[in-house]
Amino acid sequence: MKTSEESQEKARKRYYDIVGDWNIPIVHMGGLSATDELMEMLDLNESRGVIEVACGTGYTTCRVANTYHCHITAIDYSEEMIAKARERAQKEQINEYIAFEVADAFNLPFEDNTFDVAFFESFLNILAGDKDRALTEIVRVVKPGGYVGANEVFRAESIPPELLNRMKEALQEMALGPGGNLGRFTLREWKKCFEQSGLTVTQMVKQKAESSPLSLKDLIDSLGICGSLSLMTRMTLDVLSHSELRASMWKAIPVRKIMHHKDTRKYFGYILITGKK
Ligand SMILES: C[S@@+](CC[C@H](N)C(=O)[O-])C[C@H]1O[C@@H](n2cnc3c(N)ncnc32)[C@H](O)[C@@H]1O
Numbered sequence: 001m002k003t004s005e006e007s008q009e010k011a012r013k014r015y016y017d018i019v020g021d022w023n024i025p026i027v028h029m030g031g032l033s034a035t036d037e038l039m040e041m042l043d044l045n046e047s048r049g050v051i052e053v054a055c056g057t058g059y060t061t062c063r064v065a066n067t068y069h070c071h072i073t074a075i076d077y078s079e080e081m082i083a084k085a086r087e088r089a090q091k092e093q094i095n096e097y098i099a100f101e102v103a104d105a106f107n108l109p110f111e112d113n114t115f116d117v118a119f120f121e122s123f124l125n126i127l128a129g130d131k132d133r134a135l136t137e138i139v140r141v142v143k144p145g146g147y148v149g150a151n152e153v154f155r156a157e158s159i160p161p162e163l164l165n166r167m168k169e170a171l172q173e174m175a176l177g178p179g180g181n182l183g184r185f186t187l188r189e190w191k192k193c194f195e196q197s198g199l200t201v202t203q204m205v206k207q208k209a210e211s212s213p214l215s216l217k218d219l220i221d222s223l224g225i226c227g228s229l230s231l232m233t234r235m236t237l238d239v240l241s242h243s244e245l246r247a248s249m250w251k252a253i254p255v256r257k258i259m260h261h262k263d264t265r266k267y268f269g270y271i272l273i274t275g276k277k
Contacts, residue, residue: 012128013078015248020080022235023088025059025222028122029270030207032218034151035060038119038272041203042149044068048116051075053105053138054123058085058098059222065089065097073115075103105134110141118142119149124193125181135197142277148199149274153183153259154190154206159267163258170254183259183268190271199275208269 046069055074124131
């Protein structure tokens with residue numbers, strides 16, 4: 001990695017460490033209902049060995065373990081995210097089903113063909129690095145005949161060229177912060193990425209971008225009213241006191257404006273995609 005890329009990656013990781021400390025339950029389009037739908041598509045049950053990549057603060061991990069009673073290993077490269085995830089699993093008394101590890105998705109500390117199922121939510125599209133390489137590494141640890149599932153943001157093929165250029169420029173600006181490739185790939189590109197990594201695509205469900213990464217309802221459902229208010233206060237204080245965090249968030253505004261504006265959000269959505277190894 002070149003030095004400038006290295007320092008960008010460090011800045012990105014610092015961002016995730018600060019955000020991890022906020023203990024936000026989930027940060028992906030479609031919210032909890034998208035998570036539940038993806039898990040149904042993966043046909044989970046208690047006999048499956050599962051890995052979740054880029055688990056964040058482990059909300060989905062605990063939900064899956066609670067629902068399906070399967071053994072699940074969950075990794076994230078942010079130590080803060082994993083610390084919060086461990087606290088969550090302990091609080092929910094679901095530890096016996098879960099092993100959390102700090103690990104880089106590009107270099108998973110597991111043997112080839114270890115898991116029956118791998119999944120991730122809003123991971124490849126926030127990577128600034130090579131998403132094909134990251135997915136190939138995930139596929140490596142899945143058994144032949146096993147499944148990989150994902151929830152990722154896509155853009156429509158029909159996006160007007162002027163808007164596409166605006167989006168590319170906004171993404172370029174945002175490259176220093178998180179959200180590297182958010183909304184850059186079409187459904188066709190996601191399918192190709194799965195196929196190039198050695199998977200046969202089994203299901204693809206596309207949804208409009210109507211619901212935000214975490215709706216107020218999901219937030220209150222998962223944290224309660226007091227918890228939600230305390231999170232918002234914490235976020236405001238951190239944004240005011242961390243200039244780097246403020247800069248990252250500021251740079252993300254043009255992308256979010258395009259993806260959520262009433263005239264342009266129709267060109268974006270999330271895809272639930274599964275593939276068989
Ligand atoms: C947008 S968040 C999504 C978190 C969670 N999956 C969710 O849906 O709420 C992206 C996560 O990817 C993690 N991440 C980014 N790059 C990573 C890498 N190379 N290896 C492991 N985790 C990574 C970040 O720390 C962060 O927790």
